[in-house]
Amino acid sequence: MSYLLNVYNAHFKKTLTKDDIVWTYSGVRPLCDDESDSPQAVTRDYTLDIHDENGQAPLLSVFGGKLTTYRKLAEHVLDKLERYYPNIGPAWTKECRLPGGDIGGDRDDYAAKLRRRYGFLSESLARHLARTYGSNSELVLGEAKTLSDLGEDFGHEFYEAELRYLVEHEWVKCAEDALWRRTKLGMWLNEEQQTRVSQWLVKQAAKAGLSLAS
Known part of the structure; x- marks a missing residue:
């Protein structure tokens, strides 16, 4: 945070401090140990490993990699599994649009x-x-x-219809899923508004006979 604040304050007239930060997160990238001398030199590529002892169903493990290579990674996974599932078909995602x-x-x-x-x-x-x-x-x-x-406006034009879509199509289970993992609306909704989102999700889960995190 200090690094980013220093960079910002060096280029803009309005000075920011840690008190101005609304939300922070950090990403964790698992890397394969390739015996490099320094962390910076460790490969960012992924490694695939299959275990299928005694003819049992294959267990495929993915080590390392990064988000930006997810599509090629998925293709390579299916390539590895093709000998177990010969009808898996050819790769097709290169020319396919993402949902929406x-x-x-x-x-x-x-x-x-x-x-x-x-x-x-x-x-x-x-x-x-x-x-x-x-x-x-x-x-x-x-x-x-x-x-x-x-439906209900939870704040910042975040309506019940959008939240319902997130539940039905994007596997939202709790308010944190909706407000931080699928959208970043948590930066704009206040505590009371976020509580209403959570309460709505709990009520919908109860109607469906489910128990969701609040």
Whole structure:
């Protein structure tokens, strides 16, 4: 944090301190020990290892790697498993769009398209949905005709319809999932608003006979 603050304060007139920080996180990258002399020299590539003793079902372990190579990693995993599953088929993800990626242009154009279809959307809400969900925004909005059809507004235009989408399509189980892991709306919603998100999730889980983390 100190490093980032020093860099910022060296280039901008308004000085920031640690008291201005709303949220922090750190990433952990597992690296394979390749006997390099220093951590900086350790390979960032991944290693795949299969155990299939005595003809048992294969256990494939992935060591190392990084998020930006996830697609190639997945292809290599399937390549390794092909001898166990000969009907697995050829690789296909290189030319495939990510979920929500088929917006037919840039995000601003798609946000404008959303506003034409859903006339009640504010510009900021349309841009948020387009930026966050792409064409899956239409799954969020469904057949809504008015803003009230989106349900409760938890704050910062985060509506019940969006939260329901996150539960049904993106495996959200608790408020932290929704506000920090799927979106970063936790930076904007206050404590009371975040509590309402948590309470909504608990109520929905109870209706479904489930027990979710709050």
